[in-house]
Amino acid sequence: MAIIAFANPKGGAGKTTSALVLGTQLAAKTRVAVIDADPNHPITDWAKLPGKPDTLTVLGDIGEHNVVEVIDAAAEDHAFVLVDLEGTASTVVAYAIGRADLVIIPLQAKQLDGKQAVRAIQLVKRQEKAFRRRIPHTVLLTRTSAAIRSRGLRAILEDLQAAEVNVLGVELIERGAFDAFLAYGGTLDQLDRKEVSGVDKAIENARAYAAAVVQLLRDNERADQDHAAQGGQAR
Template sequence: MPTIIFASPKGGVGKSTSAILLATELAGKGASVTVIDADPNKPLSKWSQRPGKPENLTVMDNVTEDTIIDAIEGAEKTAQFVVVDLEGTASMMVGYAMSRADLIIIPSQGSQLDAAEAVKALKLVKRQEKAFNRQIPCSVLFTRTSAAIETRDLKDVQAQLTEAGVPVFATQMVERAAFRAIFSYGGTLSGLDGSQVSNVKAAQQNARSFAAEVVALLKANAAQAEVA
């Protein structure tokens, strides 16, 4: 079953948020999902201890560079989707995990500084491709964007990445209170109280669009691999 990895050397870009939104959307569609929380801060493990976690979603933590490959391979045998939230620093564990990815998602905000950090992650993916002699699909996901206006910085960064041939998600994860709220209250977007958190429906649609694009990418990559 496909393994989707979230990686970013820069903190605060919405890496763990995007990972749990994808995992809960997939689980909401009825798929069995295993999340591997390899972030030292354990944000997804902490989320799982709050009420409202879907029964068909499992969260694993306490993985190390010695166990990460076994953890991924074991999860692939039991779950329809495996979502891995990696630590931010480049490490042996990050490299090992990337070698098992069907898709690597690199979250980035739309600034030159964040784009430079995303490029670091992309270079790490390329090194793993050489080390393991396999192509590893990856794509940049813009996060914490404005719902009202697309900034000049974001447009410039998008153009630079596109010109460099870097795949970029069409969906952007907008800065929304509802995305932060699930870490405070637990559960999923569908379980949030619209009277307590603003724009829940817009957040739900944003997450659905992101999950749908991920699934479409996985299918396209699998079809391309079969042809190759």
């Protein structure tokens, strides 16, 4: 079981797309709960469209009064719990981060997005102190070009590397298929290739992204186990 929160104080950074792409990919193999904590309810709206996998549950009506209880309840009978958070620093965001096994911070290659991502990382650090535990986090680059590495993207990557921020090895490429499945419902595999271009490339990207997240979770779990074993030996 793993709880993954998607956080960035700036709206439009790609949180919903990142959460739903990951959720539908994981739901192909196991049970997944997606908690829609965005006041605009984009994932709840998507779930009302045809084609939602039976293995994917969408939970809405989330606030600071119940977010922790909903996360904990979902974690009892789902292999993965994904939390799509609102684009602002709030109590709900802080509570969800405090429960997370991994925080994914979607980031577009824009200077303003970079500054907001730093704010998200600072919030994670504060929650680490509050809960007295390590909360693994990574930046996910979104809407990047498959062919061009912009000057802005290179600058942001250099800043993140200098700050020793983990950046996921797979990016979500700018593809119309990602927007299409959010608008039409269902999954990427269900899109009509005659109406939507680049579906197969988007599926390939989505699978690589999901695999990278699962591997990061495994690496983090192994690191925690090693740390605990070393602590036991020290005592």
